[in-house]
Amino acid sequence: MGAVLGDVLGLAAAVAVSPLPIIAVILILATPRGRLNGVLFTLGWILGLAVLGAVMLAIASPAEASAHQHPATWVGALKLALGLFLVLFGARQWHRRPKDPSQARLPKWMSALDGLAPVKIFxxxxxxxxxxxxxAPLTIAAGASIGSAGLPVGQQIASLAVFVLIATLGLLAPVGVFLVGGERARATLGNWKEWAARNNVAVMAVLFLVLGLKVLGDGISVLTS
Structure with a gap:
C-alpha cells in the first residue's frame, strides 16, 4: 500500500492546488449564504473525486488487471494517453497565458456564483x-494506479480516501479560514483570490506539463517492464 500511496500523492497534490476551484470557493464564501454554500461546494468536490476514483477502481481492480502484482498493459496504455494529453494541454495553456498577469480574466460563469441555489453550488x-x-485525468490515473496494484479491497478504499483528502486540501484551507475567522478572514481570502486569478493560467500550464510528464513516464514504465 505504501508504494501505491507514494504513486498517487503527487497526483493528489496537483489536484489540490487547482486555482479555479480555489477561486470559486473563495467567491462562494463571500456570498450571503457563504458558510452553507462553501461547505456544500466542498462536499460536492469530495463526492466528484470519490465517484470518479471509485469507477476507476471498479474497472482496474479485477484479477486480470494486475498480473503478478504488476499493472496490466492496458493500465500503462491508459497512463501513456493521459500523460500525453496533459503535456499537450499544458503546452497549449502556456502558449495562451497572458504576457501581463494583471490582464488575466476569470471565467464568466464565476460572476453568477452569488445567484446560484445551494443544490447548484453542490x-x-x-x-x-x-x-x-x-x-479528471489525474483522478483517473490515481484510480488506475490503486486498482491495478493488486491490493485488498480495504486498502484500495483507504488509498482512494487518502487521495481524495489530499486533493481537497486546497478547498479546505479557505473554508477553514472562513469558518474560523469569519469576517476577519475576508481580507486574507481576497488576497488569495487575487493571486490565484493573476497566476491561474501559468500555474495550470506548469502543473499540466510536470504531471503530464510524470504520468507519461509511469505509462512507459508499465509498458516496458
Whole structure:
C-alpha cells in the first residue's frame, strides 16, 4: 500500500492546488449564504473525486488487471494517453497565458456564483472535481494506479480516501479560514483570490506539463517492464 500511496500523492497534490476551484470557493464564501454554500461546494468536490476514483477502481481492480502484482498493459496504455494529453494541454495553456498577469480574466460563469441555489453550488463542486480537464485525468490515473496494484479491497478504499483528502486540501484551507475567522478572514481570502486569478493560467500550464510528464513516464514504465 505504501508504494501505491507514494504513486498517487503527487497526483493528489496537483489536484489540490487547482486555482479555479480555489477561486470559486473563495467567491462562494463571500456570498450571503457563504458558510452553507462553501461547505456544500466542498462536499460536492469530495463526492466528484470519490465517484470518479471509485469507477476507476471498479474497472482496474479485477484479477486480470494486475498480473503478478504488476499493472496490466492496458493500465500503462491508459497512463501513456493521459500523460500525453496533459503535456499537450499544458503546452497549449502556456502558449495562451497572458504576457501581463494583471490582464488575466476569470471565467464568466464565476460572476453568477452569488445567484446560484445551494443544490447548484453542490453540483458545481461535483463538476469541477470530476469533469475538469485537469482533475479528471489525474483522478483517473490515481484510480488506475490503486486498482491495478493488486491490493485488498480495504486498502484500495483507504488509498482512494487518502487521495481524495489530499486533493481537497486546497478547498479546505479557505473554508477553514472562513469558518474560523469569519469576517476577519475576508481580507486574507481576497488576497488569495487575487493571486490565484493573476497566476491561474501559468500555474495550470506548469502543473499540466510536470504531471503530464510524470504520468507519461509511469505509462512507459508499465509498458516496458
Amino acid at each position: 453540483g458545481l463542486g461535483v463538476a469541477l472535481a470530476a469533469l475538469n480537464a485537469k482533475n
